[in-house]
Amino acid sequence: MLNPVVATGLPTTLPVASVKPSTVCNATATTCTLPTIPAFGKSTFTVNLTPAAAVNAQVTGKLSYNFTGSPTASTSKTVPLVVIGPNLKTVPSVGPPGLDPVATGSGFPPNTQLLVTWDSGVKMPPSKVTTDAKGTFRIPVLVPYHDWPGKRKVTVTFVKTGQTITPTQAGYMVGGVPNFPGVD
Numbered sequence: 086m087l088n089p090v091v092a093t094g095l096p097t098t099l100p101v102a103s104v105k106p107s108t109v110c111n112a113t114a115t116t117c118t119l120p121t122i123p124a125f126g127k128s129t130f131t132v133n134l135t136p137a138a139a140v141n142a143q144v145t146g147k148l149s150y151n152f153t154g155s156p157t158a159s160t161s162k163t164v165p166l167v168v169i170g171p172n173l174k175t176v177p178s179v180g181p182p183g184l185d186p187v188a189t190g191s192g193f194p195p196n197t198q199l200l201v202t203w204d205s206g207v208k209m210p211p212s213k214v215t216t217d218a219k220g221t222f223r224i225p226v227l228v229p230y231h232d233w234p235g236k237r238k239v240t241v242t243f244v245k246t247g248q249t250i251t252p253t254q255a256g257y258m259v260g261g262v263p264n265f266p267g268v269d
Contacts, residue, residue, distance in 0.1 A: 139170030139192070173241055173255040175226065177263040183230030186257055188239050193220040193253075198244040206259060207232045213244055226257070234260025 147161040171193045175186040188201060193216045201212045207229045214224045226239055237257045 140166065140168045142166050171253045173239065173253045175239055175255045175257045177265050178256060179258040179261040180228070180263040181261065182228060182232040182259055184263060185225045185227055187223055188226050188255060189223050190216070190241060191221045195220045199241050200244045201226065202240045204238045204240065205235060206237055228259060232259050
């Protein structure tokens with residue numbers, strides 16, 4: 086009989102909104118005590134993370150085990166943990182009323198419908214856009230010619246209920262000379 090304990094090695098600085106361990110793991114999913122495994126048997130457990138921010142870290146899993154009546158032994162494995170966070174920008178980020186910047190997003194879930202909204206100024210109806218297979222999109226943001234100068238925010242959220250991301254925002258300044266990248 087094998088009596089295993091798995092230390093998941095989640096980084097203590099991992100920015101997660103919640104850790105939802107399986108029933109064999111403790112509340113922070115740093116230790117998971119598996120049931121006794123018979124000879125030639127196996128056991129599987131899952132730790133689900135809901136990230137609150139992008140992260141690039143190493144995760145180490147360490148399996149400590151002992152056969153009944155034997156000393157404890159262990160083995161470990163380190164793997165990368167990469168969480169890509171959504172990114173949104175407007176090009177240009179400054180422009181006069183009537184100039185429509187392009188909102189460009191990356192790091193979103195692939196093939197997902199998103200809602201793009203514009204705050205302040207002259208209210209415009211929200212736009213829907215679907216990310217491509219790589220989780221990117223481009224969509225013009227309509228800035229009416231009669232909009233007044235000031236700071237604005239373009240915000241992206243999920244269209245489908247049940248999916249959650251922190252709303253992703255990019256700034257835009259109505260009123261001013263456009264700043265197209267690479268153009269002096």
